[in-house]
Structure formats: C-alpha cells, structure tokens
C-alpha cells in the first residue's frame with residue numbers, strides 16, 4: 623500500500639502538519655524549480671487530465687482515519703495537501719478536501735500550491751473549501767519566473783497567474799497566503815529575485831494580490847541546482863520591509879522565525895521497524911536533519927540518529943552535509 627498520509631511534520635508555516643500527498647512519487651509537477659528539494663521533475667505535467675494513477679477519496683480517508691487514531695488529533699495543527707508534487711494536478715482534490723473536512727471538521731485544511739493551475743475554473747472551485755491556500759509567487763516578471771520555476775509548456779504566463787490568484791481571492795472566505803522563495807546564485811548571469819527589476823516586479827505583484835499572509839522563505843535544505851544559495855537575513859529583512867510597505871494589512875512570516883509548537887510534541891516509544899517506515903515516508907517528501915525527524919515523529923533525537931546512521935550504511939537513505947547541518951534524504 624502506498625502512503626498518501628504522512629507526518630505529522632513540523633512546518634514553520636503551519637505548526638505540526640499532517641501531510642497528504644495528492645500526487646505520489648516520482649514527482650509530478652508543472653514546474654521544475656531550481657530550488658526544489660525533491661530533485662528533478664520526472665513527470666512533467668500541465669493539466670490534471672494527465673495525472674496517472676489518480677489517488678481516490680476513499681483510499682485517502684481510510685489512511686487518514688488510521689493515522690489520526692494512531693497520532694491523536696491533539697498532535698495535529700493543520701491537515702495539509704502538498705507532498706511530492708503539485709497537489710492541484712489531482713482532479714479529485716476538491717472532493718478530497720471536502721471529505722477531510724467531514725472526517726475531522728475541527729482541524730483546518732491547507733493546500734500548498736505552485737499557482738500554475740489556478741487559472742482553471744475547476745481548480746479554483748476545488749480549492750475554495752480549504753481554510754488556507756498558499757500560492758507560490760517567486761517572481762512577477764516572465765523572465766525571472768521562467769528562470770526560477772521553469773514551468774512546463776502550456777502553463778499561462780505569470781501575469782495571468784497573478785490575475786487568477788486575485789480572482790480566486792475574490793470568492794474565497796479562508797486565508798490566502800503567498801509563499802515566496804528568495805534565491806541567490808553563484809552564477810553571475812542567473813536572474814535572482816531579491817534585488818533589481820525582478821524584486822520591483824515581485825513587490826508590485828504582491829501589492830496587487832494583497833494576501834492575508836506572506837511566507838518569506840529562502841532555501842535552507844539541500845536543493846536541486848548546486849549554484850542556488852540562500853539569501854542572508856539582512857536581505858530577508860530588507861525584502862520584508864519592502865513587502866510591508868505595500869501590504870500593511872498582511873502578516874509576514876519569515877522562515878528564520880521558528881513557529882513549530884514544540885510543547886505539543888508527544889514523546890513516545892515505537893518499535894524500530896515502525897520508526898524506520900515513518901522516517902522513510904518523511905524523507906521521501908523532504909530532506910530532514912535528525913532533529914527535524916525527532917520533532918516530526920515525537921521520538922528522542924539520539925534514537926533517531928542511531929537509526930538514520932544504520933539506514934545510511936544500508937544505502938536506504940543518503941546523507942548530505944550543508945551549512946545548517948547534516949540532512950538525510952531518500953535514496954531513490
């Protein structure tokens with residue numbers, strides 16, 4: 623059985639988030655972002671009609687019931703559709719959101735989307751029932767958009783995408799967030815988005831949308847293209863100020879402001895085999911350090927360190943050293 627539900631994982635945006643993978647591996651996406659943590663986009667798709675296989679609502683609910691029973695509803699802050707690709711590629715996403723809300727009505731549902739398909743009426747309708755929809759917006763000019771997000775053919779241009787987000791906002795009663803990844807590069811000719819004309823356009827795009835929340839991020843985990851680097855906190859602060867000037871009503875959340883509610887973590891003793899399965903399910907979705915795994919799974923860090931070391935030796939996962947520590951990722 624393929625795991626559709628994973629976590630809860632600590633999310634700087636949403637606290638402890640129970641993840642739903644609406645597309646499954648290998649990664650199915652409409653983008654091939656230079657900073658993607660999941661490697662190259664293997665299944666490059668441009669429409670929900672192209673996704674195959676499609677996960678059904680019944681299978682999701684079966685797995686979700688089991689997971690909630692196991693972890694307890696108190697250890698979940700959000701139920702989030704994201705996972706290993708673009709969730710709006712799943713044509714069932716609207717029915718899935720409704721079914722999750724019926725099953726666990728007291729927990730908010732979030733969708734993290736790359737915004738590429740919001741121009742479709744059926745996608746806007748499907749997302750309208752979510753409590754929080756977070757749209758990716760790394761650039762608001764076509765050149766930077768193409769350089770950073772590398773959209774597949776048949777995806778609308780960035781101006782149309784921005785118009786579609788505004789259209790969605792007009793009919794949505796929940797929280798509308800923008801997720802912005804600021805990237806630097808060691809390649810002198812790479813069009814970065816944290817300065818110059820690219821930043822001016824991005825600020826204009828954000829001002830046009832006037833989101834409720836802006837999640838300001840920079841890559842902190844190992845990324846797809848080696849030339850991509852995070853921006854420093856001085857740049858993050860400068861961009862944050864520019865954003866606040868044009869969106870006085872919005873909440874701005876930065877990646878370096880940890881929001882994971884550590885208090886809610888339940889420490890529990892689990893059998894090794896179960897832990898190994900949970901670790902693998904987590905690492906298939908994102909690279910993590912031992913401390914991140916420990917928080918996500920509510921298990922002592924020392925125990926996690928011992929398990930990941932043996933999984934590295936066996937070649938099940940691989941180790942990547944970065945400035946923020948040692949990350950572990952799935953060895954596909």
Ligand code: SF4
Nearest residue numbers: 651653654655658736
């Ligand atoms: S970062 Fe998200 S949108 Fe970009 S390629 Fe990876 S999965 Fe797709």
